Amino acid sequence: MNINELTAHEILRKIKAKETTAEEVHKACVARIEAVDKDVNAFVRLSDDAPDIKSHKGLPVPIGIKDNMCMRGVETTCASHILEGFKSPYDATVITKLKDSGAVLLGNCNMDEFAFGSSSESSYFGPVKNPWNLDCVPGGSSGGSTASVAANEAIWAIGSDTGGSIRQPASFCGVVGLKPTYGRVSRYGLIAFASSLDQIGPITKDVEDNALLLNILAGHDPMDSTSVNLPVPDYTKALERDVKGLTIGVPKEYFIDGMDPEVEAAVKETIEVLKKQGATFKEISLPHTEYAVATYYIVATAEASSNLARFDGVQYGLRVHPKETRKSKLIDMYEETRAVGFGDEAKRRIMLGTYALSSGYYDAYYLKGLKVRSLIKNDFDQAFKECDAIIGPTSPTTAFKAGEKTADPLSMYLSDIFTISANLAGIPGISLPCGFSKAGLPIGLQVMAKAFDEEMIFRIAYNYEQSQEWHKKRASL
């Protein structure tokens, strides 16, 4: 096995045992990127300066960073034309934490433009491909991050998850992706899509790495009022506990008509495995699940329309003046910059969100959306009175073919039907591999728990993972 195919915890052990060095690991990753990224397109740009890795103390592991987290002096674009040339003068809090941990930043990972999408095809820098099958999408929006890990270009990566943008591509790429509890990881420096839903999380090859990386990322940040001031446990400690006596809920709403039977079978199989390990299963109901996608597309687009308004050509990024004067110099510049700078999906969501917030429509859309959101949260509060965690498929299908859903946004939106609720409720959720389809594509299992109980998720995920071999499979690219 090549060194870049190892997990972070394996690499750290080898470095400690002097069987390898951080420089060697970095070199292996860079070589791999050079070899395969022209096909995968997981990175939109690489760190140009050769890092002085010898000076990196702690965990000098090469990491991929989704292109929506600000890094000082580095271009950060959300894979959008409109942010072309924008170099942040400051580091996002997670970047500061990673630098402090000794991480080696490989570069910016490709993504759906502004994290709008479930296939990583809407990037200004071209679509990302699934390392398991280059004809398929890697999922999205953190498809570059998950593909970089699945393709063994990065040892691990970070992504952001607003409605499933870590978990769904983790599922499609056969890696482990966690969306932490809202408020667990600082959003300072994450270029916002939907502020009340966005959360940064770790993307790794196995559960142990995921716990390790969350240890680095989690914690209160005085720069982010929505980050919560709670102590951060050592998440790797949760891996030591078994699942005996745990009650795990299975929502009946998460097994729907039209679901890929291979996905359904794989998830049901995991239930049998965990039962044997001593967990008890219980059918539960999350009655407002059917409204989750609609609610999400009101709340998320409304916030996005406001968050993306600052990309107006005034201070940074793209500025385009039309040749002819139409209204006024300023208005013309705004309109032309945004017309040229944003892709179709971004425009679609800005218009949707603007409409939902407009005078006369606010009550019917946004306000109603907020009300349904609290009903969905209430569903989970009720469910967690009866169970310690909830289990189900991450996405109804495995990775679909590139271009298959780009013309039909609604079918694309349904790809997140099982992941969106966790964002609306603010609870944590993980996706980890639980099998492969006959076509050789990974299937993802989702485990959710109460707010700030990531330990419960790691405990269940780790026990399941270690009893299987899925996490040891590598894409043969």
Next chain:
Amino acid sequence: MTTTAQKYETVIGLEVHVQLNTASKLFCSSANSYGAEPNTNVSPVNMGLPGALPVVNEEALNYAIKIGLALNCDINRFVKFDRKNYFYPDCPKAYQISQFDYPICKEGHIDIDKEDGAVKTIRIHRAHLEEDAGKTIHLDDCSIVDYNRTGTPLLEIVSEPDMNSSEEAYDYLQKLKLIVSYLDVSDCDMEKGSLRCDANVSIRPAGSTELGTKTEIKNMNSFKAVKAGIDYEVKRQIELVESGETIVQETRLWDEQKQMTASMRSKEEAHDYRYFPEPDLVPFTLEEKIINDIAATLPELPEKKLKRFIEEYSLKPYDANILVQDRATAQFFEDCAGKLNDAKKIVNWLNGAVLKEMNERKASIVDLNISPDNLVELITKVEDGTVSNIVGKDILTKMIDTQKSAITIIEEDGLAQVSDDSALEKIVDQLIAENEAVANQIREGKDSAIGFMVGQAMKKTQGKANPKKIGELVRRRLLDGP
């Protein structure tokens, strides 16, 4: 006969923006100060850079609560912020963080004094916290933006439409400024923009209770301009109605040079601000203790102080009113009154010579850098006849210029009055000899001519002669006979 103007009643509501003089900005740690180099008091947060997030400045919240309590408002225990969305280059996030449905303060009032002695209560509808915008400067071929002001905390105080004349609006604004200035939370300077005022103006037939169509006037940058702007607008509206036209709801800009308002945008062109709860700031509930603690720091407000000064020091309302216009001066007065049991003399000095020095130097009483002890010493020296009133005023000027005490200046400059009879008699004799004609006039009973002699004596002695004594001596020599 009723005039045209009397046929209509004017209805005015004011929206006043008060910049809070907190150390840092409303949502970040950038310095909140006026007059710095352009774009130096900035951070990723107030520049609206991608990924930057706001954090509420507690000091600003406390200042807002303090103003609210002083304006007799209820304080909303639920603290929530909202986004007001609009595009403009000096609004770098393309939304302003403001408060929509839960203003920090609501339902207060200010009392103003009418000319006839009556008191009128002007109700305050609400006061909410929001961030200031930057400053767009239009050059010939382009526009540039200074983001220093961006994120400065503002409290927007919205009155009910309770004012019926520009005078009432002026008085309300003055009173509001006075109260806020007592709280030490704002510079309240209209010229520097730390106090800004927009007026909503409408007219209706006298006696009607329905509100007419209003216009909003902006860009009035002085108290005078507020009065003039409202007067102009009322006149314009009356003329429109009288000529059978209808008033259009719109925003109008006051043009200081032309002394008129002009349309800026109509209701149809008004923005849809798409307010929604600011997701980056989690709403929270204020603890009672915070409000109680702030209430405990409220100073005695001008209205109460005025009443007390009149009662406690037997001051004339006119004099007391001048004193309370400035909290520091009022305090200075009380400090002096604790050292010298003659409130009237102190007021005469403070509202006279000291106020004159302050105005000439455009300085506050604190800037003059004299202590109550210094002033009391000076007043005592004038009262005991050591120096004349006129010389006393010169000494005050010198005290301020040199930071020396009155006694030191009197000694160093030899300013003590000459009251010694034999020395003065010599001077008087000399004057009588030099001014034969005037002396004769006095002998003939022209009393006013004595003043001339006194003046001459002061001139001869460079002001050191005791004028009272000179007068007596002249009289004795010329009228009482040998």
